[in-house]
Amino acid sequence: MTTHPPRPAQLDSPMLPKIFKYVGKAQVWLYRRTNGRIGGKWRIGAGFRKPVPTLLLEHRGRKSGITYTTPLLYLADGADTVIVASQGGLPKHPQWYHNLRAHPDTRIQVGPRRYPVRATVADPAQRARLWPLLLDTYADFATYQAWTEREIPVVILTPLTES
Numbered sequence: 001m002t003t004h005p006p007r008p009a010q011l012d013s014p015m016l017p018k019i020f021k022y023v024g025k026a027q028v029w030l031y032r033r034t035n036g037r038i039g040g041k042w043r044i045g046a047g048f049r050k051p052v053p054t055l056l057l058e059h060r061g062r063k064s065g066i067t068y069t070t071p072l073l074y075l076a077d078g079a080d081t082v083i084v085a086s087q088g089g090l091p092k093h094p095q096w097y098h099n100l101r102a103h104p105d106t107r108i109q110v111g112p113r114r115y116p117v118r119a120t121v122a123d124p125a126q127r128a129r130l131w132p133l134l135l136d137t138y139a140d141f142a143t144y145q146a147w148t149e150r151e152i153p154v155v156i157l158t159p160l161t162e163s
Contacts, residue, residue: 007089007147027071031056035112042073046139055081056109057157061095062102070096074110075130075137081108081117081157082130089147097153108157117157127154 031039031054041051052073060067075082085097100106100119107116122130131154135142145152 028069052138058107059096059099060103062099073138075134083155085153086144089144091148116160118160120156122154122156130154
């Protein structure tokens with residue numbers, strides 16, 4: 001069993017969400033303008049040695065109805081795309097996760113390709129199969145899981161045919 005260091009206290013700084021918000025907006029802007037050539041690989045943490053592919057997830061606010069775009073790490077699983085609601089091991093699920101639960105039909109952009117998907121939360125058997133693949137993609141997910149009491153959800157994005 002691997003032991004993980006405790007969650008660093010500085011990760012709970014009230015400044016971090018503000019910083020992440022602006023860095024995320026900059027990444028979305030660059031990703032869209034370069035079709036993912038810039039912003040399409042995560043190179044932080046475990047991604048420094050093994051860069052992780054990044055997509056743009058559109059999600060509609062469950063209360064506001066506003067469409068947001070969030071850059072996220074992903075794993076390709078056949079025709080499906082798999083994302084993780086880790087939020088760096090914080091105790092609560094990210095807003096995009098709650099938004100997808102309320103509005104599961106949305107769009108993603110992977111590189112230059114933007115297409116509709118339906119989001120479903122992986123059931124226990126799917127999660128058991130996908131979690132080791134996700135850890136192989138980005139080892140820090142294991143640390144994030146160790147930092148929180150909640151089970152980090154795995155979300156499967158299944159392509160929809162456009163009508």
